[in-house]
Amino acid sequence: MRLKKQKRHRKSVRFYTACFGFREPFKVLCDGTFVHHLLVNRITSANDSLSNLLGAPAKLFTTRCVLGELKSLGESYGESLQAARNLATARCDHEKRRSAVGCITGVIGENNPEHFFVATQDTDLRNKFQEVVSGSENEFKEIEIPGVPVIFGLRNSLFLEPPSAIQRQYVKSTEEERLHMTESEYKMLQKREINKLANQEASNSTDAHEGLGNQTVMAQPKINAARKTMGVMDEVQFKRKKAKGPNPLSCKKKKSHGSPSLLPNLVCKDGDDASKKRNRKRKSRKSIKLSEADS
Template identity: 55%
Template sequence: MKVNKQKKHRKTVTFYTSCFGFRKPFKILCDGTFVHHLLKFKITPADEALANILNATVKLFTTRCVLEELKRLGPETLETLEAARQLIVARCEHERCEHPLKCFKEVIGESNSQHFFVASQDTEQREQLRQIPGVPLIFGLRNALHLEPPSAFQREYIKNSEEARSHMTEKEYQLFKNKFTTTLVGDEATNPPDEDNDLGDHKTIDLQPVKKTIVARKQMGIEDKPQFKRKKAKGPNPLSCKKKQKRSLENQASGQLKEKKEGDKRSRKRKRSRKRPNSTETTS
């Protein structure tokens, strides 16, 4: 399976698991056309092939109506009938054999509460099942199996359901309204209307010290807006203008002694005498 195909299938599976609550192992409801396609193109074992698409373990189901339909088609579908009998039979309450589409609709219900994947090669059947929320569809093309991406109806259904969750239902609104009215009645019982006037007086008293503080603040000369002072030109650094101090006599004398000692040391240095070879020695 190609990488792009794997990514698409993974996105589709995550959409149904996060939005509709599908869980592993996934249940796949197969009709006779899909089982026949698997045998025709030798896509066996079927559970492993479907597990590779969904990247999870699977359980294959069918219904009694599908088995009865395969029996009626005669010996041509005998091999398909034997393969379909090996699948798990989902419960359908039909006394007589019904069309697979009608049977699947009743098994799935209005919202696919049992979380079935539907595998079918019938295009009309897939078209009608797309109108049921939460029904992922699987079909085959030659020797490859494909998982259909979510239809526009599926995405619109999820969008509307999320918006509905963010608002109150009528029942919740009535509960909230009743609770609010009971709290108001309780407050009126505890606080009679005479006490409300007293509460108003208390409010005016509480506001008076706030006004006083504002007046006092203005008297002190403090303003709300900050004022920035301009920087004035400053004079030179006083340390740089300081006069040089004269050396004391003691320092001068000590400096002269140091100079004399250094001169004596320089004069006392021994000069190394080098002997020159005599002319006689050179001639000999």
């Protein structure tokens, strides 16, 4: 039974996430009756129990009007008042204190923009989010507050109400409306078609004023286009590789590493050839002293 209940709850959570845009972590708006039920039945770890119920982390909220209502009930609800003060407070712009039902409906608004789960034990508040306002039977926009999941407690366990048949029909009607075009989109398409026709008429008028020479010139690209469609190619798609010459750097002459004399053969003044060795041995001091001693 526990597995069936979890599957049912996961299915309803997926419905609200897919159709109404609920995202993790889920926000749960609690009233005084739900907080008092948790304390009476000793469900102390409210965050863990709600996260297990929804299959994702949850954050609990309350309002100032709910706190004021609990405070007005007296000492019997003192513990529930302290527990409610530990929760995060949702913003409610009410100058005067309202009842919990009126405050929660005001916070949720018409479309539930904050995507709140409502946790309550009040049957009137539970039915309020699924009732239909007076209107035509075929229109499902007369739902007062669509897309508000309700959580309630039964002894030591918590339950999530499945989406009603009216909510499912509302989702189907909105999906069908999205498939059809709106009036603004239909007008935009009409303007585009009118502009296309005007451009085609202008292009046809310019082509009619051109001469026959231009017609012959314009015939060639049409033929090329036809050939491309048939898969015929006029030119070769690739070029064949030709034999290239040798690398010019490899043909360069090698430089000689020796130190040959670069000067040309010149004739000296005394008639001696200039091809004699220029690099003569330098006389050392010892050789000079020996030659002086011999003399």
